[in-house]
Amino acid sequence: MQRVFSGVQPTGDIHIGNYLGAMRQFVKLQNDYSCLFCIVDLHALTVPQDPETLRKKSIELAGLYLAIGLDPKKVIIFVQSHVPEHPELAWLLQCMTYFGELGRMTQFKDKSKGKEAVSVGLFTYPDLMAADILLYDTNFVPVGNDQKQHLELTRDIAIRFNNRFGETFVVPEPMILKTGSRIMSLTEPDKKMSKSSENQYSKINLLDEPSQIKKKIMRAVTDSENVIRYDPENKPGLSNLLTLYSSFTDISIEDAEARFKGQGYGTLKKELADVIVERLSEIQNNYKNLDLNYINEVLKEGAEKASSIAKVTIEKVKDKMGLLPIK
Numbered sequence: 001m002q003r004v005f006s007g008v009q010p011t012g013d014i015h016i017g018n019y020l021g022a023m024r025q026f027v028k029l030q031n032d033y034s035c036l037f038c039i040v041d042l043h044a045l046t047v048p049q050d051p052e053t054l055r056k057k058s059i060e061l062a063g064l065y066l067a068i069g070l071d072p073k074k075v076i077i078f079v080q081s082h083v084p085e086h087p088e089l090a091w092l093l094q095c096m097t098y099f100g101e102l103g104r105m106t107q108f109k110d111k112s113k114g115k116e117a118v119s120v121g122l123f124t125y126p127d128l129m130a131a132d133i134l135l136y137d138t139n140f141v142p143v144g145n146d147q148k149q150h151l152e153l154t155r156d157i158a159i160r161f162n163n164r165f166g167e168t169f170v171v172p173e174p175m176i177l178k179t180g181s182r183i184m185s186l187t188e189p190d191k192k193m194s195k196s197s198e199n200q201y202s203k204i205n206l207l208d209e210p211s212q213i214k215k216k217i218m219r220a221v222t223d224s225e226n227v228i229r230y231d232p233e234n235k236p237g238l239s240n241l242l243t244l245y246s247s248f249t250d251i252s253i254e255d256a257e258a259r260f261k262g263q264g265y266g267t268l269k270k271e272l273a274d275v276i277v278e279r280l281s282e283i284q285n286n287y288k289n290l291d292l293n294y295i296n297e298v299l300k301e302g303a304e305k306a307s308s309i310a311k312v313t314i315e316k317v318k319d320k321m322g323l324l325p326i327k
C-alpha cells in the first residue's frame with residue numbers, strides 16, 4: 001500500500017482553512033493508503049511558545065484528528081517529539097541543504113520579516129519537515145498550497161541524497177486540492193486565512209460556537225457590486241465565500257455560482273453559515289465525547305508504530321553517510 005504522511009502544528013486555533021486544505025483530505029485517504037498523521041510540536045518551537053499552552057494544544061489537535069473522523073485502527077496518529085528520529089534525520093539533511101535554498105523559502109521570509117530575534121530553527125524548519133516526510137518512505141503529502149515550496153525542497157533533498165549515496169529515499173509528491181487549498185482571510189481576502197492572525201473575525205475555528213460562526217460569516221468582507229460571480233482577482237472576498245460553500249457542500253464552484261445567481265450576498269452568507277455550523281457541530285460533538293485517557297493511548301500506540309518504521313530508515317541513512325554503528 002502506498003504511504004501518505006502529513007502534519008499540522010499544534011499552535012493557535014485550528015481553522016477551516018486547515019480543515020479544508022489538508023485535514024479533510026486525511027479522512028478520505030485513510031481507507032486507501034497507509035497513513036501517518038503527525039502533531040508537529042517541534043516545528044511549533046521555531047517561534048516562542050508558552051509551555052503549558054503548547055502541551056494543551058497538542059492534546060487538542062490529537063482530539064481534533066479523531067473528531068474529524070480519523071480512525072486510529074487504520075492510521076498512525078502521533079506526536080513528532082515522541083519519535084526522536086525526526087530531529088536526528090533533520091540534522092543529517094541540514095548537512096545536505098544549502099544556505100541559499102533555505103533563504104529562498106517564502107514562509108521563512110514572511111515569518112522573519114521585521115523581527116529582531118529569529119531562531120535558527122525557523123530557518124532550518126524545512127529540513128525538519130523533509131525529515132518528517134522522508135523517514136516514512138512517503139509517496140503522497142496532502143497539504144495546502146502554502147506548503148508547496150517546502151515540498152519541492154523536500155523532493156530536491158531526496159533526489160540529491162539518492163544521487164550521492166544511492167537509492168535511499170522515496171521522492172514524495174504533494175497532494176494539493178484544486179478547490180480549497182488556499183482559503184482566504186474573511187476580513188482581508190487578499191491574504192490567506194492564518195492561525196497567527198490576531199483578528200478573530202478573519203478565521204473560523206473548528207471549535208467556534210454556532211453564534212460566532214454566523215457572526216463571522218455575516219461580517220466577512222465582500223464588495224459593493226452585489227453580483228454573485230466567481231472572480232478571485234476582482235472579487236476576492238465573494239470568491240472565497242463561494243469556495244467555502246463549494247468545499248463544504250462538495251459541489252463545484254460553477255454549481256455554487258449558479259445556485260446563488262441573481263440573489264444578494266446575504267442569502268449566500270446565510271446558507272454558507274448554516275452549512276458550516278452543521279459540519280462543525282458534528283466535529284464538535286465527537287470532540288466533546290472524547291476521553292483524555294483514550295487520546296493518550298492513541299498517541300502512545302502511534303509513537304510506537306511510527307518509531308518502528310523511523311528506526312529502520314535512520315539506520316539505513318546513517319550507514320550510507322558513513323556513520324559508525326555500535327558494535
Ligand code: TYM
Nearest residue numbers: 006007008009017018021022129143144181182183192193
Ligand atoms: P500548518 O500547521 O501551518 O497548517 C496545517 C495544514 O493546513 C494547511 N493550511 C491551509 N490550507 C488552505 N487554506 C489555508 N488558509 C491554510 N492554512 C494552512 C497547510 O498547508 C497545512 O497542510 N509545515 C506544515 C506542517 C508540517 C508538515 C510536515 C506538513 C510539518 N511537517 C510534513 C506535511 C508534511 C505547517 O506549518 O502546517
